[in-house]
Amino acid sequence: MIKRIKRSTPSIVLVLVCALAGYLIYDYFSNPHVVEQGIRLEPPRSTPLGSREYRDFAHQFSLFYPEALTVQEIDEAGGGSTIIFQNPEAGVGFQIFIVGYSEPVVTEERLKKDIPSGVQTNKEDIIVDGASGVAFYSLDLGLGETREAWFIKNGFLYEVTTPKPLEAHLLEVLKSWKFIL
Amino acid sequence: MHRRWYFVLFLFSFFVVFFALPNETQAAISFVGSAENSSDPSNNADPTANLTTISGLAEGDLVIAACGLADADNVTTANVLMNTAGYTGLSDLFIDDTHETNFEVFYKFMGASVDTSAICEGSTLGIDTGTAIVVMAFRGVDTTTPFDVASTSQATANDPDADPLSIDWSTTGVWTVIAVASAHVLNFTCTSDAYIFPTGYTTNAIECGGNDTTDISVGMGYNSAPADPENPGIVDHNGTDSTSNSWAAVTMALRPAVPPTVTTQDASSIGATSATFNGTIDATGGATSTVRGFAWGTSATMNGDVATTTESGSFGTGAFTDSAQTLICNTTYYYRPYAVNIAGTSTAPISNSFTTSACTVAPSVTTNFANPGFNFATLNGTKTGGDDATQHGFAWGTNANLSGGDTATTSNGALNSNSSFYSVVSGLSVSTPYFFRAYATNTGGTAYGAIRSFTTGVSTATRNARLFEGFRVKLIDSQIIINQQ
Numbered sequence: 001m002i003k004r005i006k007r008s009t010p011s012i013v014l015v016l017v018c019a020l021a022g023y024l025i026y027d028y029f030s031n032p033h034v035v036e037q038g039i040r041l042e043p044p045r046s047t048p049l050g051s052r053e054y055r056d057f058a059h060q061f062s063l064f065y066p067e068a069l070t071v072q073e074i075d076e077a078g079g080g081s082t083i084i085f086q087n088p089e090a091g092v093g094f095q096i097f098i099v100g101y102s103e104p105v106v107t108e109e110r111l112k113k114d115i116p117s118g119v120q121t122n123k124e125d126i127i128v129d130g131a132s133g134v135a136f137y138s139l140d141l142g143l144g145e146t147r148e149a150w151f152i153k154n155g156f157l158y159e160v161t162t163p164k165p166l167e168a169h170l171l172e173v174l175k176s177w178k179f180i181l
Numbered sequence: 182m183h184r185r186w187y188f189v190l191f192l193f194s195f196f197v198v199f200f201a202l203p204n205e206t207q208a209a210i211s212f213v214g215s216a217e218n219s220s221d222p223s224n225n226a227d228p229t230a231n232l233t234t235i236s237g238l239a240e241g242d243l244v245i246a247a248c249g250l251a252d253a254d255n256v257t258t259a260n261v262l263m264n265t266a267g268y269t270g271l272s273d274l275f276i277d278d279t280h281e282t283n284f285e286v287f288y289k290f291m292g293a294s295v296d297t298s299a300i301c302e303g304s305t306l307g308i309d310t311g312t313a314i315v316v317m318a319f320r321g322v323d324t325t326t327p328f329d330v331a332s333t334s335q336a337t338a339n340d341p342d343a344d345p346l347s348i349d350w351s352t353t354g355v356w357t358v359i360a361v362a363s364a365h366v367l368n369f370t371c372t373s374d375a376y377i378f379p380t381g382y383t384t385n386a387i388e389c390g391g392n393d394t395t396d397i398s399v400g401m402g403y404n405s406a407p408a409d410p411e412n413p414g415i416v417d418h419n420g421t422d423s424t425s426n427s428w429a430a431v432t433m434a435l436r437p438a439v440p441p442t443v444t445t446q447d448a449s450s451i452g453a454t455s456a457t458f459n460g461t462i463d464a465t466g467g468a469t470s471t472v473r474g475f476a477w478g479t480s481a482t483m484n485g486d487v488a489t490t491t492e493s494g495s496f497g498t499g500a501f502t503d504s505a506q507t508l509i510c511n512t513t514y515y516y517r518p519y520a521v522n523i524a525g526t527s528t529a530p531i532s533n534s535f536t537t538s539a540c541t542v543a544p545s546v547t548t549n550f551a552n553p554g555f556n557f558a559t560l561n562g563t564k565t566g567g568d569d570a571t572q573h574g575f576a577w578g579t580n581a582n583l584s585g586g587d588t589a590t591t592s593n594g595a596l597n598s599n600s601s602f603y604s605v606v607s608g609l610s611v612s613t614p615y616f617f618r619a620y621a622t623n624t625g626g627t628a629y630g631a632i633r634s635f636t637t638g639v640s641t642a643t644r645n646a647r648l649f650e651g652f653r654v655k656l657i658d659s660q661i662i663i664n665q666q
Contacts, residue, residue, distance in 0.1 A: 031608045032589060032606055032607070032608040032609055033606070033607060033608050034591050034604050034605065034606055034607075035557070035605050035606070035607045036603075036604070036605040037574070037591060037593045037602070037603065037604040037605065038593075038602065038603060039596070039598075039600045039601070039602045039603075040600060040601040040602065040603065041600075042601075055601070056549070056550060057549060057550075057552075057561050057601050057603065058549060058550035058551060058552040058559065058561050059550060059552070072647075073549075073550060074647060075550070075551075075633050075634045075635060076642045076645065077636070077642060078636060078640060078641035078642035078643070079553060079635065079636045079638070079639075079640030079641065079642045080640055080642025080643070080644070081550050082644075082645065082647045084647050084648055084650075086648055086649060088649055088652050088663045088665075089663075091660075091661040091662065091663045092661075093648050093649060094648065095646075095647050095648040097644040097645075099640050099642050099644075100553075100639070100640040101640075113643050113644075114643055114644035115644075140646050141646075142646045142649070142650075142654065143646055143648060143649065143654055144654060144655075144656050145656065159644055161646075161648065162648070163648075163654065163656070163661050164656075165656065165659050165660060165661050166661065
């Protein structure tokens with residue numbers, strides 16, 4: 001009897017150690033805690049005259065926009081983000097919708113989800129600061145005809161939209177686009 | 182303006198100058214009380230004065246004890262001694278006669294623990310035939326140089342009347358005290374009127390010892406307004422005249438303590454909301470200060486907006502400071518030290534002005550997008566202005582107002598530049614809305630960014646047309662026309 005207990009003692013200790021380790025791991029991952037913190041050291045870019053730099057460390061990009069535009073950030077329900085650059089009095093502006101995205105290309109399903117009209121014309125491939133994507137014309141019930149530039153980078157899908165007459169403005173903005181971090 | 186109003190204005194100004202502000206108070210000596218040995222001690226006994234009968238005897242009070250011993254042994258070394266510790270002998274007198282007067286005056290300033298008795302030595306001095314003690318206590322006497330003293334004695338006196346010496350003095354507020362002793366044959370029980378003190382002298386401190394071959398009378402009296410020089414005159418004793426009598430007398434001029442001398446030094450360690458006030462008690466004035474501190478404010482004349490610090494204790498000479506006051510940044514201040522002793526309050530000159538450092542500008546901060554993952558999120562913020570932050574970070578939780586019990590805070594430390602900062606928080610619940618905001622703080626205040634939200638887990642968001650929301654967009658001739666809806 002004593003012999004059997006002696007033989008099984010290491011196994012009992014091992015089980016207890018594993019149980020304790022499991023509990024500690026579970027506790028660590030199931031309770032909120034700070035795992036990292038710091039300061040972003042990305043230096044500001046040299047801004048062209050009449051422009052401002054917009055930086056979004058959460059979505060890892062920077063761009064220049066006309067200083068006459070105001071910027072508004074919106075946390076969308078369900079995890080998306082919208083950034084609006086606009087000057088309604090001057091009739092200029094564009095918006096960027098960003099959502100976490102794990103596919104390598106934009107799927108039809110995603111397209112229909114974000115553009116209920118399903119309009120997608122003059123589709124062409126584009127590259128924005130190394131990120132592959134597509135540009136096309138579409139139709140929005142509120143904005144009318146729109147110019148769209150969609151691209152994927154770092155697990156995000158970026159959908160840049162502006163009314164079709166402002167296409168040239170959008171092109172300038174996309175030229176200044178830079179991924180950071 | 183009517184003359185009457187000028188008069189009212191004058192009275193008001195008088196009140197402000199002489200009552201509202203600290204002033205140096207005139208020194209004053211006061212009489213505390215007296216005591217004698219409670220009963221005639223038998224031969225060779227130690228005469229004892231019960232100091233507990235002196236009401237209010239306190240720390241710093243001067244106790245003068247006059248010890249007398251009468252004998253007939255011709256022993257000059259039979260000095261009167263003081264058994265109670267801490268007394269200093271002032272004048273030791275011996276008169277060799279048939280009835281010999283041994284007489285000494287002692288003094289002591291009471292300490293924190295006040296004596297309950299004063300005891301002269303009477304038991305080891307040979308053939309003592311009479312011993313007596315009388316005690317007087319005074320307040321407000323200069324502890325450093327308490328006395329001017331003149332003493333005298335006489336043998337073969339036909340009369341035991343004592344004739345204390347004249348004394349010259351020059352300090353304002355002096356009181357004179359005369360202590361006398363007479364050796365004689367009394368042959369009757371001593372009474373309180375054994376001596377008649379000169380005009381101007383108050384006494385109820387007269388005691389006799391013995392009632393046998395050679396007896397002693399001891400008395401003490403004080404004058405609160407002596408002449409200068411002061412010649413007290415004869416202290417008349419009612420004993421029987423005899424050429425075998427002798428007497429001794431000590432005249433003392435008590436010097437009053439004066440308020441301490443206080444000087445001002447410039448402020449040091451000047452910060453935005455703090456500074457160290459500096460002062461020094463250069464001279465005690467003959468009595469330790471019981472209170473010291475600073476009057477301070479923003480007026481160069483120390484009128485109006487003046488506050489006072491108070492430190493109580495027992496203070497001699499030396500520097501003292503105060504840095505506990507909360508000042509206003511970028512503001513000019515003045516102060517002046519003061520100290521209080523039993524003789525009064527002394528205020529030092531008003532300090533040079535000093536100006537606290539520029540106010541710290543509270544930081545400004547914005548809350549940026551969070552970057553949520555499955556069960557974690559990167560919280561982002563930016564310090565956009567203000568002075569350096571002593572602490573920064575995020576408050577976060579599931580309550581939309583960040584006021585619930587699950588609200589937590591990250592402490593990312595100091596932030597000495599306008600920079601973007603982040604914290605990665607893990608262990609979050611999946612598919613759960615969270616709220617957060619950035620903060621940064623320094624001594625100028627704490628700034629908070631707007632409360633923002635994020636949802637953990639896989640994103641289910643779809644795009645909304647937010648551009649020109651609230652406006653009507655028309656396309657006319659390839660031009661956009663936007664009108665308020």
